[in-house]
Amino acid sequence: MKKMFAVTALVSAFSFSNVAMADEDIGCGLGTMVFDGKSGKVHKVLAATTNGTSGNQTFGITFGTLGCDGTGTITSSQKLAMFIDGNMDNLARDIAKGEGETLATLSEVWGIQDADKIAFNAVAQENFATIFASENVTSTEVLVNLNDLIAQNEALASYRI
Known part of the structure; x- marks a missing residue:
């Protein structure tokens, strides 16, 4: 229960903050938020790995949080x-x-x-x-x-x- 509350609080905090648009190399998600402003391959790999875990990027796209925007069209x-x-x-x-x-x-x-x-x-x-x-x-x-x-x-x- 504590984990669920912590995740909900974290997601809520990110969904109401001013969020930068996703990095074109790594996409959107929790990793993009955590490593925002960092540069270099190590940070990009860590951010991309974080984005790809636990379905957080999918969650972000679905609900428009974590720097994701689910309204676009894939070209x-x-x-x-x-x-x-x-x-x-x-x-x-x-x-x-x-x-x-x-x-x-x-x-x-x-x-x-x-x-x-x-x-x-x-x-x-x-x-x-x-x-x-x-x-x-x-x-x-x-x-x-x-x-x-x-x-x-x-x-x-x-x-x-």
């Missing part, structure tokens, strides 16, 4: 960014090969038509070093780099986001 670029973020290693491996399940799923999420998937895979494979510009590349950079390449390709330009 195709957000879907792509989330997919890339969760699949970076497998995607890098598939792009290097020019084929694979993760690359195929990316093309589906992107909305690439079947007739253009071979060209999409080829552009990605030929430009691996541009897409994954460093070993510390972020999912956002991968998305931007791949989108730029698609925009420059005559056959794929219509898929630019």
